[in-house]
Amino acid sequence: MSLSVSLLGRADPTAIPCPLPLFSSAVRAGFPSPADDHLDTDLDLHRHVVKHPAATYFVRAEGDSMIGDGIHHGDLLVVDRSLEALPGRIIVIAVDGELTVKCLERVGQRAYLRASNPAYKPIPLEGRESHVWGVVTHVLHSLPGAPLP
Amino acid sequence: MMALVDCNNFYVSCERVFNPALEGRPVGVLSNNDGCIVARSNELKALGVEMGTAMHLLPPPIRRQTVLLSSNYALYGDMSRRVTEVLATFSPHVEVYSIDESFVGFHGFDPAMLETRGKRLRDTVRQWTGIPVSVGVAPTRVLAKIANHMAKKHPAYQAAGVCRLDADSPTTRELLKQLPATELWGVARRTAERLNVMGINTAWQLRQADPKQIRQRFSVVQERIVWELRGQPSIQLDDMSAPKQQIMVSRSFGRLTGNPHDLREALRHHAARAGEKLRKQASVTSAVMVFVRTNPFRTDLPQYRNRVIVSLDRPTDDSRELIAAAVEGLRHLWRKGYRYQKAGVMLLDLSPKANRQLTLNETPQTAAEAKRSERLMAMVDKLNRELGKGTVQLGLPRQGNAWALRSERRTPRYTTQWSELVSVKL
Numbered sequence: 001m002s003l004s005v006s007l008l009g010r011a012d013p014t015a016i017p018c019p020l021p022l023f024s025s026a027v028r029a030g031f032p033s034p035a036d037d038h039l040d041t042d043l044d045l046h047r048h049v050v051k052h053p054a055a056t057y058f059v060r061a062e063g064d065s066m067i068g069d070g071i072h073h074g075d076l077l078v079v080d081r082s083l084e085a086l087p088g089r090i091i092v093i094a095v096d097g098e099l100t101v102k103c104l105e106r107v108g109q110r111a112y113l114r115a116s117n118p119a120y121k122p123i124p125l126e127g128r129e130s131h132v133w134g135v136v137t138h139v140l141h142s143l144p145g146a147p148l149p
Numbered sequence: 150m151m152a153l154v155d156c157n158n159f160y161v162s163c164e165r166v167f168n169p170a171l172e173g174r175p176v177g178v179l180s181n182n183d184g185c186i187v188a189r190s191n192e193l194k195a196l197g198v199e200m201g202t203a204m205h206l207l208p209p210p211i212r213r214q215t216v217l218l219s220s221n222y223a224l225y226g227d228m229s230r231r232v233t234e235v236l237a238t239f240s241p242h243v244e245v246y247s248i249d250e251s252f253v254g255f256h257g258f259d260p261a262m263l264e265t266r267g268k269r270l271r272d273t274v275r276q277w278t279g280i281p282v283s284v285g286v287a288p289t290r291v292l293a294k295i296a297n298h299m300a301k302k303h304p305a306y307q308a309a310g311v312c313r314l315d316a317d318s319p320t321t322r323e324l325l326k327q328l329p330a331t332e333l334w335g336v337a338r339r340t341a342e343r344l345n346v347m348g349i350n351t352a353w354q355l356r357q358a359d360p361k362q363i364r365q366r367f368s369v370v371q372e373r374i375v376w377e378l379r380g381q382p383s384i385q386l387d388d389m390s391a392p393k394q395q396i397m398v399s400r401s402f403g404r405l406t407g408n409p410h411d412l413r414e415a416l417r418h419h420a421a422r423a424g425e426k427l428r429k430q431a432s433v434t435s436a437v438m439v440f441v442r443t444n445p446f447r448t449d450l451p452q453y454r455n456r457v458i459v460s461l462d463r464p465t466d467d468s469r470e471l472i473a474a475a476v477e478g479l480r481h482l483w484r485k486g487y488r489y490q491k492a493g494v495m496l497l498d499l500s501p502k503a504n505r506q507l508t509l510n511e512t513p514q515t516a517a518e519a520k521r522s523e524r525l526m527a528m529v530d531k532l533n534r535e536l537g538k539g540t541v542q543l544g545l546p547r548q549g550n551a552w553a554l555r556s557e558r559r560t561p562r563y564t565t566q567w568s569e570l571v572s573v574k575l
Contacts (some may be wrong), residue, residue, distance in 0.1 A: 053234070054235050054277055054278070055231075055235075055276075055277035055278070081277050081278070082273075082276065082277050094169035094172075097170030097171075098169070133169075133279075
């Protein structure tokens with residue numbers, strides 16, 4: 001289990017919205033279209049990502065076992081506890097007292113935690129103390145040049 | 150009908166959400182000044198450790214198996230707010246009674262569905278926040294308090310975590326007959342002793358007593374408790390004192406207000422009043438919770454409720470510091486565009502003034518400073534007592550004074566600041 005998480009902070013349910021301008025055409029490489037000059041509305045990324053503020057937590061990913069799902073070491077994960085852990089979802093789960101991130105899988109009656117890095121084997125939940133902590137809904141991955149938080 | 154929702158071992162439960170390894174172990178949370186245990190997990194209670202035990206007085210065998218944590222009021226305040234937010238999705242009428250207890254109005258809901266609703270509420274709070282709660286459903290606050298106690302302790306209700314007491318059911322009668330009057334909410338020990346002299350020993354006997362007689366011998370509030378036991382709502386939240394270890398002062402505005410100065414004035418007043426109560430019981434506080442809300446019944450207006458905890462970096466009973474904390478809290482809470490109905494201040498983490506010790510990172514107050522502050526507060530209290538409340542009011546400390554400097558060195562607000570992150574043990 002080498003993708004683990006650390007708690008970062010809460011999603012502020014009363015955050016002052018940070019409206020970003022929405023352009024009417026999709027982002028393209030090249031010169032901007034003059035039609036983009038008029039704004040349609042304001043976009044609030046926080047509201048777009050955080051649907052249940054009371055149940056949403058931000059955590060920091062540590063490890064490389066979920067690389068196949070686009071979760072890198074150091075990424076910020078948005079976790080919604082109000083969602084149900086269904087097979088196929090990426091979940092935060094406490095296993096033997098430790099928080100980890102994996103994909104939930106079900107084979108027959110048995111539940112497994114699947115990594116998305118071939119170097120890691122599935123972990124059967126049978127016989128382990130475990131409880132689901134939340135469902136990962138978004139990954140925020142910073143690219144070179146991103147301002148430091 | 151209404152429900153009293155109480156978080157089980159709240160501070161410990163908050164810690165367990167972010168550190169699941171604490172599950173099933175004896176855990177104690179310490180007050181942040183004098184090292185007393187202010188919250189215990191069930192496992193620690195089972196070891197016979199009492200509330201308020203000084204850390205250094207824990208027997209070594211117990212000490213070795215117990216996880217002791219310093220209190221993290223920024224985290225508790227945030228989790229408390231999350232719980233309240235979930236409750237608000239079940240009813241527009243949520244009254245915060247303490248950091249871990251709220252009354253939820255169930256008016257107008259199908260009475261047959263209340264237990265189911267209570268269970269759903271409990272499951273939802275657990276899932277969304279990770280905090281286990283107990284739910285007591287009853288027609289009045291006093292009965293809801295009893296129902297909540299049953300939901301927590303009585304084997305018949307413990308598993309479900311929900312207990313419903315109707316005013317006249319045989320179950321209620323049986324429980325009231327077994328419940329000593331001393332354990333009733335709002336009945337002080339001295340009052341209970343005088344009740345015993347009158348032959349009133351159980352809650353049931355108090356319920357059967359003549360309300361007029363109770364009012365004459367005791368007080369209007371005691372009379373209201375009789376009516377409440379009979380199932381007739383008579384008590385407002387403001388009539389009841391907050392639980393020990395917390396002091397709460399709050400009031401609704403006469404009219405809704407969108408003026409920040411009104412809120413500031415109200416909070417300054419509440420903080421000063423809380424300071425008086427604090428000094429009266431010879432205690433100091435090290436965390437001030439500030440809360441504001443709009444009127445939930447005015448569905449035509451935008452709704453907002455919020456709260457914040459301001460941690461003090463040394464325990465105090467000085468109203469000036471409490472007022473500064475309240476004003477600082479309001480700065481975080483204030484949002485334009487709402488019509489506010491209520492604001493309040495709650496003092497947390499109380500400890501006796503006499504045996505307080507300096508913490509490691511606390512700014513020592515010189516003896517002369519402390520003496521002067523004490524004399525000033527004593528004089529302010531005396532004048533307000535003799536000449537009427539509010540005769541002497543305290544102004545705000547200047548910006549950039551010692552207080553402002555000290556608050557820069559407070560402990561990290563792990564879950565509420567990007568720059569003060571907490572790492573969960575992996």
